[in-house]
Amino acid sequence: MSVSESFKRIESWLSKNAPNVLRQLNKSTVTNDELNKAESILGAKFPPSVREAYTHYNGESTDSTGLFGAWRWLPLNEIIEWNNEQKQNVQKYKLVDFKPSF
Template identity: 75%
Template sequence: MSVQESFSRIESWLSKNAPNVLHQLNKPISSMDELDKAEAILGAKFPPSVREAYTYHDGESTESTGLFGGWRWLPLREIIQWNNEQKQYGQKHQFLDFKPSLMIPLLVSNNDFRYVETSGDDGLEETPVIEWNHEQPSRDVKYGSFENYLSTFAERLEFGEYITDANDQQNTCGLALRK
């Protein structure tokens, strides 16, 4: 399923079942130039499905508790901020071989994150979605691409695997896995 089809299904489900969560999604980027500038700042190329996703929404609001079951999708400015913080940390502690631009964090949950690696020089390579657990540092490949991540999420929404994170629809700010 394409990124466009996934977002159509996700937004449709949210509008019927969790409209307040739908409102937590940011507006799309203003132009492809915004993505190009972010890539230049990061020194990294976003995989094609990630680039396309930001044309639908620039991540989620800071008030969101996470559209993706407690995982909040980062806006471009927060990805750039994270990258800058990692560079400063690496310089402070003299980690000469650390290159945060190889990792593009897309989703955060507490101190854990799901990221993609930078695409090839031409920006046409899809890279997997990888989960980094802060408590027990590990690199766990979760999905083959961000497109696959979105597609799987849309299907899981429709199968009823997610519920709102609050009993009151007006106060919900994210989704949680059904227990």
């Protein structure tokens, strides 16, 4: 099943069972160029399914109750911000270098 097909099923279920969660998803305006730039900044390649997911939705709103249980799906810009914060913490606290993985 493709990511697009999966989202159709998820959207259908959410509209009937959790419409508030569906409303909290950010409609995507993410482009391939933005995904490429994010990969370059993060130093990691997104799997094709993750890239496709971000073309449907750009994560969830900040007040989201969470599509994935209590976990919030971060918008692309917040992933980059979080990654930068982790890199700063590595330097500040002399931690083991942080490497994102997907």
